[in-house]
Amino acid sequence: QVQAFIFDLDGVITDSAEHHYLAWKQLGQELHIPFDREFNEQLKGVSRMDSLERILALGNRQHDFTAEEKEALATKKNEHYKELIKGITEADILPGITELLADIRKHGLKVGLASASKNAFVVIDRLGVGEHFHYIVDAAKVAKGKPDPEIFLKAADALGVPYENCIGVEDAEAGIEAIKAAGMFAVGVGTPESMAKADYVVSGTSELRYNEIIARFQQTK
Numbered sequence: 001q002v003q004a005f006i007f008d009l010d011g012v013i014t015d016s017a018e019h020h021y022l023a024w025k026q027l028g029q030e031l032h033i034p035f036d037r038e039f040n041e042q043l044k045g046v047s048r049m050d051s052l053e054r055i056l057a058l059g060n061r062q063h064d065f066t067a068e069e070k071e072a073l074a075t076k077k078n079e080h081y082k083e084l085i086k087g088i089t090e091a092d093i094l095p096g097i098t099e100l101l102a103d104i105r106k107h108g109l110k111v112g113l114a115s116a117s118k119n120a121f122v123v124i125d126r127l128g129v130g131e132h133f134h135y136i137v138d139a140a141k142v143a144k145g146k147p148d149p150e151i152f153l154k155a156a157d158a159l160g161v162p163y164e165n166c167i168g169v170e171d172a173e174a175g176i177e178a179i180k181a182a183g184m185f186a187v188g189v190g191t192p193e194s195m196a197k198a199d200y201v202v203s204g205t206s207e208l209r210y211n212e213i214i215a216r217f218q219q220t221k
């Protein structure tokens, strides 16, 4: 019996995964560490500092900076990111999401947000979708990032729903792993290759349909 949906934010509710990519790319250029979208798949869902470590490792420069310098680099990326999300409005909610949130509400299920982003509250506010969420996990209070299940477990606990009755929706490999490790049903938005571990995969958010997701969940029971 499905009781709750727990959503990722960046790349699921809005296209801010693209803004994260562009902001990291800009920092990568400044550090002379170029990378492409394929490498970026590994950064999705991953915390700011862990993402920086992965980019530095790619350029073999992980030992070139002190902890303070790394903090400054991460802050620089965040400044690029904040600039990019300045103009986000309701119009940037991805297709199908408003309808899905309305259907979930109509059926009386709980809705949580499990985003690794410390900018999540600002983005949700700019999108004007805050009222749809019963609980938003504060990324600053999560000790272990995705693929660890902690953030999804925290959301389910706050919603008061058993893990096996939750459906997680993600666009990141690390996110799908986190949902599965939490014992939840995983819906992946992306390519079948990148979403290989998901229980149900759609290629875009416009294909996220309430009835279809529930039917897929029930097939696994």
Ligand code: BG6
Pocket: 009, 010, 017, 020, 043, 044, 045, 046, 047, 048, 051, 078, 115, 116, 117, 118, 119, 120, 139, 172
């Ligand atoms: C995740 C994104 O939602 O949040 C990652 O998928 C990002 O790309 C992470 O690095 C942390 O975000 P922020 O806004 O705290 O730097």
Ligand code: MG
Pocket: 008, 009, 010, 011, 012, 017, 044, 045, 170, 171, 172, 175
């Ligand atoms: Mg995401």
